[in-house]
Amino acid sequence: MRNSRDDGPAALVRLVATGQAESRAELARLSGLAASSVSLRVEQLIEAGLFAEGGAGVSRGGRRPRRLRLARAAGVFLVADLGARHARLAVVDLAGTPLALSDLACDISVGPEPTLTAVVDGLRRLAGEHGLADVPVRGVGVGLPGPVDPATGQVVSPSRMPGWNDFPVREFTAGHAGTPALVENDANLMAVGEHRASWPDLDNVMVIKLGSGIGCGVIVDGRLHRGRGAAGDISHVRIRSEATVDCSCGHPDCLEAHASGAALAASLNAQGIAVETPAQIVDLVTDGVPQATSAVRNAGRLIGDVLTALVNFFNPDALVIGGSLSNAEPLAATIRGAIYERCLPLATRNLRIATSRAGRDASILGAGHLLLDESGEWIDQTLQR
Amino acid sequence: MRNSRDDGPAALVRLVATGQAESRAELARLSGLAASSVSLRVEQLIEAGLFAEGGAGVSRGGRRPRRLRLARAAGVFLVADLGARHARLAVVDLAGTPLALSDLACDISVGPEPTLTAVVDGLRRLAGEHGLADVPVRGVGVGLPGPVDPATGQVVSPSRMPGWNDFPVREFTAGHAGTPALVENDANLMAVGEHRASWPDLDNVMVIKLGSGIGCGVIVDGRLHRGRGAAGDISHVRIRSEATVDCSCGHPDCLEAHASGAALAASLNAQGIAVETPAQIVDLVTDGVPQATSAVRNAGRLIGDVLTALVNFFNPDALVIGGSLSNAEPLAATIRGAIYERCLPLATRNLRIATSRAGRDASILGAGHLLLDESGEWIDQTLQR
DNA sequence: CTCTCTGACTTCGATTTCGAAGGAAGTTGG
DNA sequence: CCAACTTCCTTCGAAATCGAAGTCAGAGAG
Incomplete structure (x- = not known):
């Protein structure tokens, strides 16, 4: 498994979010950083409200680790997996675990703007209904049943999405949601979800x-x-x-x-x-x-x-x-x-x-993982205050 | 183009060897290191005999850069591209540029040990004939017309290489040549050579x-x-x-x-x-x-x-x-x-x-590039004296 | 020719990261 | 219960890295 797309604090957040590391010691082993540097950075991440200490873990023959987990205030991602006549909505934590799920009837053929507006509004409502209105939204992910140009975040010549061709989905979604947005083909999201969850x-x-x-x-x-x-x-x-x-x-x-x-x-x-x-x-x-x-x-x-x-x-x-x-x-x-x-x-x-x-929510999971992979920027910013 | 598989001094050597960087300033731009750090490391690389300063470059509106190039003593790779009845031998510099080329008639079906021995001996002779006997050999690359397991460096179920199945080509070659060895399928080498040289x-x-x-x-x-x-x-x-x-x-x-x-x-x-x-x-x-x-x-x-x-x-x-x-x-x-x-x-x-x-020597070129990619270890060691 | 501008390095103090040593808090075995 | 380990984490001086300022050496304009 490849980690550390980049390094910096985001790598530590990823390791904790994905459950690969639960203590400072594990972070040091997996990140390749010195134990002392890890301690320092974890301190900052706790202060910034991204990490929380969660009691003692299980001893492996010595002193018990002080368990680390994501703080509630670390934030959530809003994720939608769109089909032709139906969207699956989810609020997930940074680890990609669904905190709230719902289904939304929406016909993709009415065009991108009404569809995406309804989806983002539905996501915000869903978060509110589950008492997550005060938790910061760190990104929005959208899965679409058509090809997406990774460079521009536009849909390109989709066969079953009339009116969507060349529409700047990423830009529009990011604008409407006020957060970074990720737009990806649904099968690609499913592949990421299945890979990270199962293999x-x-x-x-x-x-x-x-x-x-x-x-x-x-x-x-x-x-x-x-x-x-x-x-x-x-x-x-x-x-x-x-x-x-x-x-x-x-x-x-x-x-x-x-x-x-x-x-x-x-x-x-x-x-x-x-x-x-x-x-x-x-x-x-x-x-x-x-x-x-x-x-x-x-x-x-x-x-x-x-x-x-x-x-x-x-x-x-x-x-x-x-x-x-x-x-x-x-x-x-x-x-x-x-x-x-x-x-x-x-x-x-x-x-x-x-x-x-991973079942039918594999795409949701995958979107969460991809959003986490792209979280370097806001993590760095959050730390600098 | 992806660079910096790892970082450290090897990244600088790669940038100079591939001709992407010719001065300290370019190294700083491409490596992402601070200019001061680059200067320091370049100093060490010159002392270690890997780099040499080669006069002044062309000004881009200010002071002229002090041109860097690989020192002769930086070393060479020995590379062979084996076909069914014929091998193409080359001594290349760290950039993959052939310094000496020759052809060797050899029937691959006589089995791995005699073939590889003849090839390595032929390569050493070729280096000697071109006055390169005193230049350190940093690695040997072998291209084979069959599948190679990247984990073990063994040939696996080749269709036209009787006697080679499961033979530890990498281990044997490294042992006989006394240097690190790279073994790879010939089409793969060609792909790397074509990619790096032309695209x-x-x-x-x-x-x-x-x-x-x-x-x-x-x-x-x-x-x-x-x-x-x-x-x-x-x-x-x-x-x-x-x-x-x-x-x-x-x-x-x-x-x-x-x-x-x-x-x-x-x-x-x-x-x-x-x-x-x-x-x-x-x-x-x-x-x-x-x-x-x-x-x-x-x-x-x-x-x-x-x-x-x-x-x-x-x-x-x-x-x-x-x-x-x-x-x-x-x-x-x-x-x-x-x-x-x-x-x-x-x-x-x-x-x-x-x-x-890249023509018929694309494989030779590719082997040089792959060997350079794996050169982090000996570069680090050479610097530590 | 001189003056200004630009780019290529160097110098040097500030910052980050490291790593060896040590303290804290366990387990294991007598 | 105690001594001998193990593991987790922190402390602190050493080393690497950075980056802002300074120096060097050219180009180009007047």
């Missing part, structure tokens, strides 16, 4: 999000790989198939056109089985409806074939299958089988394939 | 090596991505094709079985055209032999199709086409066309596709 010691992880669409986030060397904003796209790879289906992107036989939740639903509807959401597909599979199982198996084979090439190329330590469709067991099983059958032994030798452990 | 400011770069086989090296966030040693493999991806060809790996229709130089040669031989090496194929194409051109075009289309998925997924800033086959112009043109046609606009928007600029 913190692995350096290279791929997370695929199977829902209505097909998304993918990539952790390289412990950090999110963004590329120019398009990284992780696997949905428009051309697949080998008998029937030809045209994709919304204009090319024939994209993976998404054959194997996404939306494609599966369309295919089942054509067979006279009424479904709308991925969750309903999962239910059908669980109920043993043969057409559903067969469709899901077929999708798994297609997805597995595509992943084969990517696993050989990227050689990850783990491949995590998440998203609402991932609860359909035959799907994961088929993907797993395709990869083990067709990939190089060298690439699968140390590869773990697992379904999501 | 130092781009963070994410893919380099494919088209020769008898098909290799690929990946630079992520300015650093070589190794994965567990298999990263960058693109040769065993299944392709869509009419005829079925079985690959040596046991699966049908791998890219390598259809589009590698060896596959092209076999196909041309079957048509009654005698060729052996990739260079001869390039000659045929240049001469306008229609069967050769057609075969190369077909290979380009297949390779392009595979790269399409990887470019969408990885979203690199540049894709570099290298290796001896890359001189066949229709090949690169076809690959380029396939990618621009089929990739997401978002992924190709900022993508540069180019043929190799």
